[in-house]
Amino acid sequence: MNAVTVRVPAKVNLQLGVGPLRDDGYHDLVNVFHAVSLFDEVTAEPSGRLEVSVQAAPHSRVAIGGVPTDEDNLAARAARLVAERLGVRPDVRLRIRKAIPVAGGMAGGSADAAAALVACARLWDDRDQLTRDDLMEIGADLGSDVPFAVLGGTAVGVGRGERLTPALTRGTFHWVFATADGGLSTPAVYAECDRLRMEAEETAQWPTVSEGLMTALATGDPKGLGATLSNDLQPAALSLRPSLRRTIDAGRDLGAIGALVSGSGPTCAFLAETDDDAVGLAEALHGAGVAEQIVRAHGPVPGATLV
Numbered sequence: 001m002n003a004v005t006v007r008v009p010a011k012v013n014l015q016l017g018v019g020p021l022r023d024d025g026y027h028d029l030v031n032v033f034h035a036v037s038l039f040d041e042v043t044a045e046p047s048g049r050l051e052v053s054v055q056a057a058p059h060s061r062v063a064i065g066g067v068p069t070d071e072d073n074l075a076a077r078a079a080r081l082v083a084e085r086l087g088v089r090p091d092v093r094l095r096i097r098k099a100i101p102v103a104g105g106m107a108g109g110s111a112d113a114a115a116a117l118v119a120c121a122r123l124w125d126d127r128d129q130l131t132r133d134d135l136m137e138i139g140a141d142l143g144s145d146v147p148f149a150v151l152g153g154t155a156v157g158v159g160r161g162e163r164l165t166p167a168l169t170r171g172t173f174h175w176v177f178a179t180a181d182g183g184l185s186t187p188a189v190y191a192e193c194d195r196l197r198m199e200a201e202e203t204a205q206w207p208t209v210s211e212g213l214m215t216a217l218a219t220g221d222p223k224g225l226g227a228t229l230s231n232d233l234q235p236a237a238l239s240l241r242p243s244l245r246r247t248i249d250a251g252r253d254l255g256a257i258g259a260l261v262s263g264s265g266p267t268c269a270f271l272a273e274t275d276d277d278a279v280g281l282a283e284a285l286h287g288a289g290v291a292e293q294i295v296r297a298h299g300p301v302p303g304a305t306l307v
């Protein structure tokens, strides 16, 4: 078989409820994932050895400096795991074209891993031994957000965020994303969340799924969704990157019906009521100069898909 290309979406967390720190260093979550139309592409082709290259997607200004091109790259690790399962050599050239911000809180690395899982399975799994569920299970060993990048749509994740149930949604939601210069480390943001809670002498509660959020999704109600967006990591992201406060405030002032830090940040996500509103909001945010880059996207969209 020749080259295989897989397109894979970014995510925004509509609800990120962070429970107490577990003994294994992770937190129990209620994580409502939503896949949006900002895509990386991974092309896999047979090669003499495992190789990875990374470039910014055409028309995208993603800074790819921090992305490893050795065996540490999550996509390379994904290729190895698929090869192990199928008993083949992981000899594949992976070309990654990034439009999802790096270390931006939109699960770009997890997306590339998910795309590599799907692409390598397509290359090597002649006898269809691996189902999509198998790929999601392999993905969970690579990172908490990888299974969702395989699945896509909108889904509720529990545990580390890897145990997923698709959520009922209606229609399309219109988003504007404001990226920031430089990333934030996910472990550092979780650690800051723990530190702030300790400082405030606050015990972490077991998070539960927001009923209001689920109703807004099921009825396709953007205002309801905007009012119920929540992210327990936001105070930590703002503490580590205080300038994000100005970005969030600008989005609200300029008419966003919902505004929050995406995942562990520093990307900020703004919800608009209509596509036209999103165009206007994007222009206004661009003019306000509060972000590195402004990107529009809609959701939900499917997970990792062969193109």
Ligand code: C5P
Pocket: 025, 026, 027, 028, 029, 142, 143, 144, 145, 159, 160, 161, 186, 187, 188, 190
């Ligand atoms: O699973 P993943 O490798 O993406 O997680 C990165 C880091 O984020 C973990 O090492 C941990 O510090 C933090 N994390 C967490 N609780 C989760 C998911 C991630 O504390 N449920």
